[in-house]
Amino acid sequence: MSPITITLIVLAAMIALFIAEPFPIAVTAIGASIVLAYTGIIETKDIFSGYNSTTIVLLAGMMVIGSSLFHTGITDMIGEKMVKLTGKNERNIILVTLIVSCLLSSICSNIGVMTAMAPLVTAMCISAGFGPSKSLLALLFGAQFGGFVTLVGVGSNASAANAMADLGLTPFGFFSITPFGLGVCVLGTLYFTFIGSKLIPDTGYVPEFAKTEKKELNKTKATIAAVTMAAVLVVIAANFKAVPMHIAAVIGALVIVGTKCMTLQDAIKAIDWNCMILVGSLTAISTGVKNSGTGDAVAQIILNLLGEHPSTFMITTLIFFASAFLTQVMSNIPTILLFMPIGVSVAQQIGVSPYPIAMIITLAGAASYATPFAAPQNMMTVGWTQYKFIDFMKIGLPMLLITYLVVLLVTPIYMPY
Template sequence: MSPMIIAAIILITVVVMFFSPKFSNAAVCVIGTIAMGLAGFLPVKTAFSYYTSTSIILMVGMMVVGGGMFHTGLAGWLGRKIISLTGKGERNLQLVAILAGWIMSSVCSGSASMMILYPIFCSICLAADLSVNRILLPMFTGIGFGSFMTLAGSGMCSATASILIESGYRGWGFLEPAWFGLPKAILMTVVLFFFMHKLLPSTYVAPDAAEAAKAENLPQNLNGKMMISGVILVATIVGMVIDSPVCPMYMCAAIGGITSVVLGCLNEKQMFASISWSTVFLIGGMTAVAKGVEESGLGAALAEKIISLAGNNASPFALIVIIYLTTALITQFMSNNAAASLMAPIGIAIAKSMGIEPYAFVAATLFGSAIGCLTPMATPALGFIMEGGHYTPKDIFKWGLVECACSCVVALIVIPLVWL
């Protein structure tokens, strides 16, 4: 059996397991790593080295820094201050929900942002007698905006950066995802300003009183530990933006994370709890699988097939559109991290076959995975929002179509201009 056939069997098995609810994403990625190692596509001794790549160290370090903000109360204080900038009218709250989610998820993980903001908005809706389903989807969308403001904002950014580095190219710059994230956030906010009232359900959903009570425990004033956490965050981000060869981005994140622990912003137990281990295993495992696909020659074969189907004279832009739309489709039914990781090596192989740099093609996989918003399977936070706001699948699909349209417009303009 040829190496490409073996690699194809492994890849198909991994994809099928991703689609099945019986297997956790982390377990699937470990199985994929083991299979690629035993098949000889990866050196067995170093097969699991992808789980400690520089991109994962960066991501873990920022998770710990964000955890310090959460445990000192700085994140909660910041969330309360952002929301206090507006009145309690529905339109004002919707806009501030977008803004609050955007800012919070730029410095904290999406899950932490959700945990902080959800009780606050439940409390405000309860006091103002507003339906919570008029607020939660705007908040979710805002949290999605922040995920593409920095390299550390989402697992997809880290995953595609790791695959680029393992293929011999540079990873993303710390602020590089914002080329897409910022225009998308602006366009989507403008569209929602005019059409949000038509997209959200009109049925009344009472806020969760138990969640609203949690907002009462958020700090009202800054204290010493909160200020220390804030200084660590700012210093870490400044170091990442500078990205000095002496202290590169991943080292800045590691320093920021351990400083948060040493200075008491969170303890060791809280540090480990702040790390999304499933995301670590997913990114590490899928980087290993991607490397196996490349080494087996399967990536190049798939690239040649895509090019032949598109036509031998197909332009790079046409192929970028194909990769983008393919990733956008599969991310509706599996983890967006996995979707980006599966498609990135194919994008790199297409670029190599055309003799050009791969950044535009990998960016297409990254930003294609950003529109996992039509079903809750791509983004667990969407499932939480559906339950809290009693949204129907039709509500989610209608809202998601608008977000998909905005994402497509921005991505297919920005990617060729910035990376092609």
């Protein structure tokens, strides 16, 4: 049996188990990684390689900092004040969450934005008297929408620009992606607020970082927690090479514990270990898809389907959906790095500009909406909300179509072939 066949069987079985969920998602994901290792698709050392990553460290540090806002009493105060503005209306809170996360994620890491905003969003929902799961999923989608607005909005954008340079193209500038991103932000926000949020249930789950007794406001400790959070976000946004995001998060967590805003035991409890296990399990699955040649096979199918004289509509459609499909089961950066040389080659063969194709690959490769394991931040949100695989599909597949619509409409105007 070929590596591609084995990988597709494992993926199909994993997705079926995710949908039926006879076991926790983490058990299925790690089990699939073990099967991939013992069928020779990945090495045994790769099964748990995802846990030795800066993303895990970043999440742990930010969870501690975020939880400190609850422990010092500041989130209750902010939540109550925000609810006075939004009212006890879930749709208003979802809309505000989407807009703010869109804006922040256009210049900051989406994981950083999500871990910073999650405590405040949760506090708003608790103050308003309903569960935070829908609003936390809105936080995820808003952060993903915002990642399309500038070149630094998400790491895969910069990777796409680097891949273009390696292929001899002039990389996209800071705002090259903005017209597409604004379209995704506006339509995506309207979709999630008025349609998408009705497709999923309120799970009633409260994240680990918010599971603490209500604390009285301690002004001194609350100030330390708020300033620490702000300082860490500034460092993340500035993207200092000397102080990477995960180091900034750890320093922030050390400040929180060192100044006794939280005890060490409380800091350990604040880390959502279910979330960490889910995020760590993602890497092995992505590695298996890449190692097996599944991505290369998909790319070859595209070339065969396009033929010698494809229409621009056919190019846009096939390139977009192939990239978008693959990024639901493989990390977005490998997807983009795989498709970029293929896309440029296609452009050269049929005599069109490679830039719109490169943009389509950049956008589709980052459109990781439809599965829990499409991106680390998706897995993180599963840990916060307990949403199931089918919930992600219900709300994510229409969002893929909306992103495709934006690409289809904006490309001929802003970046024609």
